[in-house]
Amino acid sequence: MTPTPVPKDDGALRCGILGAAKIAPPAIILPARTHPEFIIAAVAARGKDKAEAFAKKHGIAKVYFGPNGYQDMLDDKDIDVIYNPLPNGLHYEWTLKALTAGKHVLLEKPGTDTAAETKVLFNYAESKGLVLLEALHCRFHPALNRVKEIIDSGELGKLKSMKASLCFPRVMSGPDDDNNIRYQFELGGGIMMGMGCYPLMIVRTLAGTEPISVLSASAAPFTNGTDEQRRTIDVGTEAVLEFPSDVTAEIACHSRRPGWGPLGLLPHLPEVKAEVTCEGGKIEFVNFLFPNVYHKIQVAPTGGEKRDEWAYTFNDGVGEDWWLTYRYQLEAFVDKVKGRQPKTWVTGEESIGNMQWIENIYVATGLGVRPNSTFVLPQD
Ligand SMILES: NC(=O)C1=CN([C@@H]2O[C@H](COP(=O)(O)OP(=O)(O)OC[C@H]3O[C@@H](n4cnc5c(N)ncnc54)[C@H](OP(=O)(O)O)[C@@H]3O)[C@@H](O)[C@H]2O)C=CC1
Numbered sequence: 001m002t003p004t005p006v007p008k009d010d011g012a013l014r015c016g017i018l019g020a021a022k023i024a025p026p027a028i029i030l031p032a033r034t035h036p037e038f039i040i041a042a043v044a045a046r047g048k049d050k051a052e053a054f055a056k057k058h059g060i061a062k063v064y065f066g067p068n069g070y071q072d073m074l075d076d077k078d079i080d081v082i083y084n085p086l087p088n089g090l091h092y093e094w095t096l097k098a099l100t101a102g103k104h105v106l107l108e109k110p111g112t113d114t115a116a117e118t119k120v121l122f123n124y125a126e127s128k129g130l131v132l133l134e135a136l137h138c139r140f141h142p143a144l145n146r147v148k149e150i151i152d153s154g155e156l157g158k159l160k161s162m163k164a165s166l167c168f169p170r171v172m173s174g175p176d177d178d179n180n181i182r183y184q185f186e187l188g189g190g191i192m193m194g195m196g197c198y199p200l201m202i203v204r205t206l207a208g209t210e211p212i213s214v215l216s217a218s219a220a221p222f223t224n225g226t227d228e229q230r231r232t233i234d235v236g237t238e239a240v241l242e243f244p245s246d247v248t249a250e251i252a253c254h255s256r257r258p259g260w261g262p263l264g265l266l267p268h269l270p271e272v273k274a275e276v277t278c279e280g281g282k283i284e285f286v287n288f289l290f291p292n293v294y295h296k297i298q299v300a301p302t303g304g305e306k307r308d309e310w311a312y313t314f315n316d317g318v319g320e321d322w323w324l325t326y327r328y329q330l331e332a333f334v335d336k337v338k339g340r341q342p343k344t345w346v347t348g349e350e351s352i353g354n355m356q357w358i359e360n361i362y363v364a365t366g367l368g369v370r371p372n373s374t375f376v377l378p379q380d
């Protein structure tokens with residue numbers, strides 16, 4: 001459905017988008033239409049034509065472009081917050097620059113390329129009294145919060161194990177997919193970064209604590225490239241994590257899952273699912289990524305009756321049935337910037353933790369961590 005735009009309040013936050021990225025329309029432009037306190041005021045893109053076409057298409061009043069376009073937008077006093085959907089390898093540099101310019105930042109996932117960089121960003125934001133949020137959008141939807149609530153209620157007894165998968169078949173990739181930023185090492189590519197960050201976040205959130213170790217991990221390497229760096233790019237990764245109190249978690253991500261059956265010609269269905277096993281029963285959570293489209297939470301107490309649940313809004317009435325994960329995320333971000341208590345939040349500690357375990361998994365697969373940015377903030 002196309003939601004009806006709402007009038008904007010006085011004092012609505014004015015947002016600038018860094019880069020005319022593909023994810024920007026669903027993740028920020030559409031949700032902003034129904035938020036009375038959020039206006040998409042500017043976009044900056046490297047190329048003039050692209051910047052202007054993007055602004056025209058999405059009704060954005062101010063456009064920045066050229067070699068200084070990104071920085072010029074950050075320096076615009078009329079902009080309060082920045083949405084940063086640049087390639088992962090540029091998250092660190094441009095978020096530091098946005099924070100330096102005094103802007104709050106909604107930063108696309110995964111936070112940066114390394115845990116050390118993510119830590120620097122959150123410490124810097126805190127030192128400047130600015131809000132920084134990693135856009136792990138499905139974390140903000142009531143459905144995931146409901147699954148956590150069921151586990152924490154103790155209804156099914158002690159948590160034993162979890163499994164979370166985000167796997168898409170090869171047929172879902174476009175023809176130019178090899179050039180995608182996701183497969184460029186120097187831009188922080190790799191599918192454990194781009195997709196694995198979600199199942200990892202899911203099991204860490206549901207466990208309510210950090211893992212202790214990577215018990216095993218393996219990666220499906222990118223196979224089309226000939227250059228050395230492509231050998232460090234994964235198109236899929238699987239890992240088993242150990243959590244405290246004998247809890248284990250299997251996670252899997254894949255962007256090009258090979259087919260099966262005769263000659264491997266039959267495509268797998270997309271797999272976007274979390275399964276939780278407790279001492280007294282199981283939970284199956286189908287579609288944790290875009291639960292707004294459809295999801296199902298099946299609760300199966302051992303020896304008891306199964307039930308299905310759906311959670312499109314919070315039980316205290318916050319939200320609308322049709323809100324995207326991104327709309328819930330925007331609600332939380334605006335609440336935080338405005339000094340209100342958000343319904344759900346991803347702390348800096350959590351973002352640093354997610355990045356740390358992405359790194360640990362990459363090390364365990366043998367592919368190694370992504371490169372640190374060479375950007376150094378000039379000293380005052
Ligand atoms: N939350 C979600 O559901 C999703 C999040 N993402 C995240 O969003 C980010 C962007 O992904 P996506 O929109 O798919 O990517 P795109 O390739 O569409 O966008 C990346 C943008 O980065 C800019 N850019 C600046 N420097 C470079 C460079 N050296 N090479 C390539 N691009 C450059 C480009 O901006 P310009 O317009 O200036 O040329 C481009 O618009 C990633 O961090 C990804 O993980 C992605 C998909 C889903």
Ligand SMILES: O=C1OC[C@@H](O)[C@H](O)[C@H]1O
Nearest residue numbers: 109168182194195255289
């Ligand atoms: O954030 C994302 O979510 C969905 C995936 O298909 C995509 O590659 C990733 O970047």
